[in-house]
Amino acid sequence: MKGELYKLSAVDAAQAIRDGRLSSEALVQSCLDQIAATNGVIKAWACLDPELALVQAREMDRIRRSGKATGALHGVPVGLKDIIDTRFMPTECGSEIFAGRVPEGDASIVNRLREAGAVIMGKLSTAEFAYLHPTDTTNPHNAAHTPGGSSSGSAAAVAAHHVPLAVGTQTGGSIIRPASFCGTYGAKPTRGLIPRTGLFRTSATLDQVGGFANTLEDLALLIDVLGCYDPADSDSFARPRPSLLDGARAQAPVEPDIAWFDLPFHDRLSPDAAAGLEVVIEALGPRVERFPTAPQLAELVSVHKTIYDYEIARQMTPIATEHGDRISSEMREAITRGYAISDDQYQDALGVKASANAFFTDHFNDFDAIMAPSASGEALPLSAGNTGDAVYCTIWTLAGLPCLTLPMLVGEAGLPIGVQLIGAVEEDDRLTRTAAWVQRALADDAE
Amino acid sequence: MKGELYKLSAVDAAQAIRDGRLSSEALVQSCLDQIAATNGVIKAWACLDPELALVQAREMDRIRRSGKATGALHGVPVGLKDIIDTRFMPTECGSEIFAGRVPEGDASIVNRLREAGAVIMGKLSTAEFAYLHPTDTTNPHNAAHTPGGSSSGSAAAVAAHHVPLAVGTQTGGSIIRPASFCGTYGAKPTRGLIPRTGLFRTSATLDQVGGFANTLEDLALLIDVLGCYDPADSDSFARPRPSLLDGARAQAPVEPDIAWFDLPFHDRLSPDAAAGLEVVIEALGPRVERFPTAPQLAELVSVHKTIYDYEIARQMTPIATEHGDRISSEMREAITRGYAISDDQYQDALGVKASANAFFTDHFNDFDAIMAPSASGEALPLSAGNTGDAVYCTIWTLAGLPCLTLPMLVGEAGLPIGVQLIGAVEEDDRLTRTAAWVQRALADDAE
Structure with missing residues (x-):
């Protein structure tokens, strides 16, 4: 495949990789190039190691070529809000207090992403401890504006096509608001759908995991991959989970109310x-x-x-x-x-x-x-x-x-409104x- | 639906429950009746609490009626080899030493089954600590013969249509042999495909989880539900898993060698x-x-x-x-x-x-x-x-x-051979x- 690979939807990219029409390495390299070209202004990333991303991409390509199983996000790069623990990258939670901190284990959702074949692209800037104090990320539509918070880097990176998918969290409005400001789709699913084990906790009652994408189907696919029962999270429920992707692709039996x-x-x-x-x-x-x-x-x-x-x-x-x-x-x-x-x-x-x-x-x-x-x-x-x-x-x-x-509306200043x-x-x-x-x-x- | 519900395949039963043509309660009751009628001779169960099974079945029916998500094994009863920890039933490992022992947590695979909507029917007899000393389970084809071991109850319960699916483990031949003896399908998948967290360990190098069913598709579905990455198991791998059910339903591109x-x-x-x-x-x-x-x-x-x-x-x-x-x-x-x-x-x-x-x-x-x-x-x-x-x-x-x-062959005494x-x-x-x-x-x- 040729052209602006970094603009591919996750759904299309995963299919092209499974079909052998696209390599994960080419896709990840295209995203890295887009990051290199635009992140100087946007400042979405708290941690990015291009070689580590490419190593994962080559491994996903190797698995596919071997005839072994491919996952729902096989070879697709995903960014993580930097309060999500990764044992192979620092997790700093938007605070100098945690500078250089590398957790001992991966968050449950990182395991889910790896099981789905995703490439963990890097860590995305967050407001301090996912609360209010802003990071230096700017809005990809206008660098003089905030991307919103606290999942600032997650929203900005998806809006700027650095990655097709990013994970964020919401305790108040930390996914929906930045998605609205940056013109992406955003989802905070039902409480307990996605486990929080291995995330920085601010409120056991309110913290929830969700995500960002540039299409509704991409977002649904991401949430489906992240959702699972985890007995280590008191909110997590041991029941079947809805398929958001099936929903996004379904015709409503009657017009909804x-x-x-x-x-x-x-x-x-x-x-x-x-x-x-x-x-x-x-x-x-x-x-x-x-x-x-x-x-x-x-x-x-x-x-x-x-x-x-x-x-x-x-x-x-x-x-x-x-x-x-x-x-x-x-x-x-x-x-x-x-x-x-x-x-x-x-x-x-x-x-x-x-x-x-x-x-x-x-x-x-x-x-x-x-x-x-x-x-x-x-x-x-x-x-x-x-x-x-x-x-x-x-x-x-x-x-x-x-x-x-x-992302359905545009405001007076030409910025998106969700x-x-x-x-x-x-x-x-x-x-x-x-x-x-x-x-x-x-x-x-x-x- | 009428007739011998307990003989339904898991694939058909799950579909009928999803479609609203069958209730989980009716299915589970039919299996319980079959157990009551035949377990006196077969002695497959180490722990069976009919009311607890029915409570789960009614809950799965309630979820379905509410319009909420149904799982791949929604309302389908599954039996577990009694070395698999369950915090709501005793787990005795086929030894009087563990009599009445109730573990503090569920095994990872129990969580997977619950997430798929399965009804945990009860615990199935095992050779002492999944090793050699036999339990008193008999072969459903001829009660004067062994069902094989160590997953004796798991094989016998499936062969006797007590449950359409049962989970077992194999360190030497503890799934394949009893499945052969009892005339069921049996699978021990790739090492690391299914996590062993919460199972009695005999050999970290060799112990593996698998299952029993009366059709190839049922067995494939069970293994697909059980498979997941679990970082607490050193054998578990953080890669995409093959879909056994897709395989069982696929046409080989050329005739296999x-x-x-x-x-x-x-x-x-x-x-x-x-x-x-x-x-x-x-x-x-x-x-x-x-x-x-x-x-x-x-x-x-x-x-x-x-x-x-x-x-x-x-x-x-x-x-x-x-x-x-x-x-x-x-x-x-x-x-x-x-x-x-x-x-x-x-x-x-x-x-x-x-x-x-x-x-x-x-x-x-x-x-x-x-x-x-x-x-x-x-x-x-x-x-x-x-x-x-x-x-x-x-x-x-x-x-x-x-x-x-x-289960393809029949021997001289009329017993199955796999x-x-x-x-x-x-x-x-x-x-x-x-x-x-x-x-x-x-x-x-x-x-």
């Missing part, structure tokens, strides 16, 4: 995002039902914050105690806030969270998905000093619902099926 | 087995090439024994020290033999093992499979006091090659494809 809530924090949405979403709702016509704001939803934002602050403060205490002068003011403030929350307040918040799940479960009896903003608008300028507002993501993260963002779809727990395949339908409906409408 | 070695211990083969194998070789005509015995092969049998004795002696020492009066004479003798082997002799044996792998790898450049006896003939009478001769299995186990036994096929490492899919071809060729020949 989508719910839209007038969220209580709608005033934080920028005018261009609000107008764009109205166009989408209009185009989908009777398939979207609008609901007045439910008072529960505003409360859930603060419940999420209570749980997050309480838990991250306790997770960070050992590091803060030893390296207090080397953590950001954002993190120090979170720790202070977290210790100001009483155990009773925290337990109350966990109780509200449980009731939120029941509220949403009811809704998904009548609707296939909820539609919502992915972020408050276009990517903020770097000068804002932060990675953007997570308020449109935290509710669904709290409830453990699967979330997708689709549209978020939220599905029922453990029905991630219904969600990708609904997303594929929405995309087709809007493409038909545009014609 | 099969090698037959005149094994140096051919004189231990019974006349009916020898004659039956000649009929098979004859029917396959030019597809089988006969080789005079290679002197290496006789040596490999003793190399296998050296490694096995050396390692099992050391594994058993803590138990033998504490409970010396409660282990069998077979085991005591193995421990004595094991400690008579010097470290140098053991290291030499490991060296020969490595060279054996190279010998076989060469052969598989020219051949798709080796054909061999599965056992020395029909199942021995119980009065013989042992579970049969493993000599036709140990070489391939030593070399880590994938092995299948197909035909063994051995494939190239990590090409288990080529092996199932070859096996399917052999079956079709012989079926055509019989018409």
Whole structure:
């Protein structure tokens, strides 16, 4: 195969490698060239060892030539947010405190990727400890803007075609927001679908793994590969997992029904995002039902914050105690806030969270998905000093619902804006099926 | 669905459950009825809790009705050799020393089965510590005969249609021989394909996991579900795994080539087995090439024994020290033999093992499979006091090659005799494809 190999979708690249029309080495070299050409500005990578990537690529080519089994991502390069442990590359978690740290073992999801034949391309920049303090990564659409966070490098690397796939994590909005800002697809699947063993923990209750891609099918394939039961993760469930790829490729048996809530924090949405979403709702016509704001939803934002602050403060205490002068003011403030929350307040918040799940479960009896903003608008300028507002993501993260963002809109400054779809727990395949339908409906409408 | 549900293949049952034509509860109840009717004589089960099986079945039915994802073995009952740890059932390893022992965690393969939606039916009788001393299980074809060992209950339960699938292990011939004796399909896949974490260990070098079924496709599906990378098992490999089911369903691109070695211990083969194998070789005509015995092969049998004795002696020492009066004479003798082997002799044996792998790898450049006896003939009478001769299995186990036994022959006493096929490492899919071809060729020949 010739041409811009680095722009191939993961689905197409894996098929071409399996068929012998493309070598993993050529694909990985093309991606490395693209990184070399553009990473000076984008700064997506925390660790990149081109030779180590090529060694893996040649090994995948050797396996294929030998006639042995090939995997679902055979020879396809994947980038990892740098809070995911790898025993062959440093894992620094976006903090100088962890500079040069090489973990003893691989995260469970790294094992899953290797079993699928993926090439672990390198580690992608993250906000400090996957929280708020930004890394120096820039938005591939405009280097004066943030890529969003905390999975900053993961979103930017996929948007810049450094790799077709990248893994990220979300505790508030750390996948959906950067995907929206960078114009990629992003997914945070159902809580417990993907195991977190071997990842830096900020909140046992809220942390989840997901990913970034440039097509819906690529994203679905990545999540399918990452998903598995892992008894070492208390959230992981020992039940069959939905196939997101089957969902993305399926025809809905009937046209899906989508719910839209007038969220209580709608005033934080920028005018261009609000107008764009109205166009989408209009185009989908009777398939979207609008609901007045439910008072529960505003409360859930603060419940999420209570749980997050309480838990991250306790997770960070050992590091803060030893390296207090080397953590950001954002993190120090979170720790202070977290210790100001009483155990009773925290337990109350966990109780509200449980009731939120029941509220949403009811809704998904009548609707296939909820539609919502992915972020408050276009990517903020770097000068804002932060990675953007997570308020449109935290509710669904709290409830453990699967979330997708689709790159469907363009804002006033010409930067991408995503549209978020939220599905029922453990029905991630219904969600990708609904997303594929929405995309087709809007493409038909545009014609 | 009506009729003898317990006789459904796993492939058909899983499809019927997914389609809503069959409930897991009805299937499991039918299997439980079959067990109740026949286990008094067969004595396949070490632990069976009908209510616990039905609870799992109802849960799988609930998941399916909810529209959530179903797994590859959704609602299908599977039995486990009783050296496989389960935290919800005792795991006694065929020894009174472990009576009532309930492990703290599930074996990796139990997690895999649960992720596939399988119902863990119960635990199946095993020879003492998966070694030689027989359990009281009888052969479903004739209760005066042994089912073979050490996976005695696993083979008998599948042959008696107590469950469509059972998991076993093989260190010498503990899957292939009982499958041959009981007239089931049996597989011991490539070393490292299936993880052993959470299984009683006798030999880290030789122990492997496999399974039993009544059809080739069922067996392939079971092995595919069990296979995964597990870094906690030193044999497990972090590479893509072949799909045995794809192999079993594939048409070979050309007719396969099969090698037959005149094994140096051919004189231990019974006349009916020898004659039956000649009929098979004859029917396959030019597809089988006969080789005079290679002197290496006789040596490999003793190399296998050296490694096995050396390692099992050391594994058993803590138990033998504490409970010396409660282990069998077979085991005591193995421990004595094991400690008579010097470290140098053991290291030499490991060296020969490595060279054996190279010998076989060469052969598989020219051949798709080796054909061999599965056992020395029909199942021995119980009065013989042992579970049969493993000599036709140990070489391939030593070399880590994938092995299948197909129930193709019937001996003088009307008991089944298997035909063994051995494939190239990590090409288990080529092996199932070859096996399917052999079956079709012989079926055509019989018409």
